[in-house]
Amino acid sequence: MPGGAFAQYVPSRFAVHVGTLTLLKRHWENVVVGATRSGRDWQANLASNQVSGHLSWKPGPVPGTPGTLEARLARLVVPAATENDLIGRAISAPVQNMPAIDLIVNQLIVRGHDLGRLQVNAHNFDESGEPVWQLDALDISNPAAHLSATGNWRTSSEVAGEDTPTPRRTALDFHLDILDAGALLERAGMPRTLKGGRGTLTGDVSWNGGPSQINYPTLNGNLAVDLRHGQILKVDPGVSRLLGVLSLQSLARFATTDFRDIIGEGLPFTSVTGTGHIEDGVGHTNDFRLITAPGRAQMTGTVDLVHETQDLRVRVAPTLSVGAGVIAATIINPLIGLGALVADFALSHTLESAFTLEYAITGSWSKPHIERLRGDQGKIDAQTPAAAAR
Numbered sequence: 001m002p003g004g005a006f007a008q009y010v011p012s013r014f015a016v017h018v019g020t021l022t023l024l025k026r027h028w029e030n031v032v033v034g035a036t037r038s039g040r041d042w043q044a045n046l047a048s049n050q051v052s053g054h055l056s057w058k059p060g061p062v063p064g065t066p067g068t069l070e071a072r073l074a075r076l077v078v079p080a081a082t083e084n085d086l087i088g089r090a091i092s093a094p095v096q097n098m099p100a101i102d103l104i105v106n107q108l109i110v111r112g113h114d115l116g117r118l119q120v121n122a123h124n125f126d127e128s129g130e131p132v133w134q135l136d137a138l139d140i141s142n143p144a145a146h147l148s149a150t151g152n153w154r155t156s157s158e159v160a161g162e163d164t165p166t167p168r169r170t171a172l173d174f175h176l177d178i179l180d181a182g183a184l185l186e187r188a189g190m191p192r193t194l195k196g197g198r199g200t201l202t203g204d205v206s207w208n209g210g211p212s213q214i215n216y217p218t219l220n221g222n223l224a225v226d227l228r229h230g231q232i233l234k235v236d237p238g239v240s241r242l243l244g245v246l247s248l249q250s251l252a253r254f255a256t257t258d259f260r261d262i263i264g265e266g267l268p269f270t271s272v273t274g275t276g277h278i279e280d281g282v283g284h285t286n287d288f289r290l291i292t293a294p295g296r297a298q299m300t301g302t303v304d305l306v307h308e309t310q311d312l313r314v315r316v317a318p319t320l321s322v323g324a325g326v327i328a329a330t331i332i333n334p335l336i337g338l339g340a341l342v343a344d345f346a347l348s349h350t351l352e353s354a355f356t357l358e359y360a361i362t363g364s365w366s367k368p369h370i371e372r373l374r375g376d377q378g379k380i381d382a383q384t385p386a387a388a389a390r
Helices: 004-009 181-187 237-246 324-332 334-355 385-389
Strands: 013-023 026-038 041-047 051-058 068-078 100-110 113-127 130-142 145-154 169-178 194-208 220-233 266-279 282-291 295-304 309-318 357-363 368-372
Touching: 113 181, 181 194, 181 220, 194 266
Parallel strands: 068 100
Antiparallel strands: 013 026, 026 041, 041 051, 051 068, 100 113, 113 130, 130 145, 145 169, 169 194, 194 220, 220 266, 266 282, 282 295, 295 309, 309 357, 357 368
16 A cells, blocks of 8 residues: 555555446446555445455555455356466465455355355465465354464475575465265356265375465375265266266166165265375375265276376175075074074175176276276276266
C-alpha cells in the first residue's frame, strides 16, 4: 500500500462496480466493491455473481514485510480458468511476501462441485534465515467428509557445500475422516464411483514448488487408507476392467456359486485397507487388501503418477468358511460334528487354493493390460470390457 508522502493522496473511501473483472485468467461477473481506509488498514465489502463477503487488509509493520489478509465469505464460486488456479500467481511470489491469512468460506464451489465450508489459517516466520510460510490449519467440512491438514512452504536457500540453492518445497500432513465415500467422490466430480463407505485416509506428502499445484515428478510421502462397508459401482471402461478382476467376477466361471447375483451392479465390500509409499512420483504398496463377502483381493506393486501407468500383482481368492450347520452339529454331536468340522475346514482350504487366481496388471490407467498368472495363460483383452469378468 502507498505510504509516506503519498499516503495523503490515497482515498479513504471508494466504491467500484465492474461488469466483468478478469483476474488471474478468470472472469468475475458483476463485481461490486465498497472499501474504507483507517490509517494504513483497509476494510471492504465484496459482492459478485461468484463471491460475497467481507475483507480486511493490514500491511506489515514495516514496508516490505508481509501483511495480514482476513476474509469472511458467505460464498465463493471459483470460475473456470485455462491456466493457473485462483492463487497460482500470488503464491509464485517469494515466500517472504506471502501474507498471513485468516480465511473462512461458508460455501466453496469449485468446477461446479460444492466442497462445503473452508477455513484457512497461515502465517510467515523466519527459521535460521530461511523464510517459511506455515499453514497452521486447512479445514474443509461437508456432510460427506472432514479434511484437516497442516503444512509449510519453504523458499529456496543456500546449502553449505553446494553451488546451487535447494528448490522451494511444499510439505503437507493431512487426515480425512470419511462419512460417506460415495457422496464425497460425487462432490469431487466422480459420481457413481462408490456407494457408501466410512473410514479414513491419512498421509504426509511433499514436493518441489509451491502449494498451488503438485509437482508429481518430485512427489514423496506416505498414505494409508481404511474404508469400511461400501460398494464399488461401475465406472469408466478402463477402471471397470481392473475392478472386474478385483470384484471376483473372474471366479464366477470357476465356482458353482454365481457371484454376479451377489455383486449386482457393483461390488459390496467389507473393507478396503492398505498403506503406500510415494517416491519421486511412483507409489509403492505391498499390503493393499479388498475384502468382500464372496472373496478377497490382495495387491502389491507400483503406480506411476507421472505417466499414469501401473505394474501390479493381484491375488484373488474366494472367502470360504465353515457352514453354520456344521458348527451346530459340533455342539449337538461332538464326535460326528468334530469330524465334519475338520473335513469342511480342510475342504475349504483346498477349494480356496484351487480357485485362487493371480493377475499381472500393467499398462496405462485408461487401458490396463491384465494377464492371468500361475500357469494359466488366459489373457484379458483390455479392449473388451466384458472380458474383465473372466
